[in-house]
Amino acid sequence: MAFRLCNKDRMLKPGKCLICETHPGHRVVDTGYNLTAATVFDKLRGRKYICSGCGEKIGKALGMITQVQVNAMKTEIDRLTAHAARLEESLAMQDRLDQLTEYLRRDDAASVENESAASPGGD
Numbered sequence: 001m002a003f004r005l006c007n008k009d010r011m012l013k014p015g016k017c018l019i020c021e022t023h024p025g026h027r028v029v030d031t032g033y034n035l036t037a038a039t040v041f042d043k044l045r046g047r048k049y050i051c052s053g054c055g056e057k058i059g060k061a062l063g064m065i066t067q068v069q070v071n072a073m074k075t076e077i078d079r080l081t082a083h084a085a086r087l088e089e090s091l092a093m094q095d096r097l098d099q100l101t102e103y104l105r106r107d108d109a110a111s112v113e114n115e116s117a118a119s120p121g122g123d
């Protein structure tokens with residue numbers, strides 16, 4: 001059975017996180033499983049939910065990253081992407097500058113040759 005995000009208002013009894021045994025304040029995962037055994041866990045009998053806080057702790061123990069870390073990475077990706085675009089633009093400008101400089105060097109050399117050809121030994 002697939003785990004699904006569950007709206008807190010739609011939680012079945014006992015309406016608590018199976019792990020921390022609290023009424024979650026925000027996101028909750030419905031495991032789709034039920035606790036039916038009559039044991040010391042009676043107060044948790046019913047649908048098994050896991051709150052986002054416990055879910056993050058489980059994920060961390062398994063080496064996963066949190067949504068906060070994912071968001072920070074996305075922000076960093078956006079910043080680096082914008083920086084890369086500026087660098088790319090700067091490289092294009094440098095390339096155009098190099099082309100123009102090279103063109104003028106050739107033109108200057110041609111002008112110097114023409115001037116010396118027009119007046120070979122001076123006046």
Ligand SMILES: [Zn+2]
Binds near residue numbers: 018021022050052054
């Ligand atoms: Zn919990």
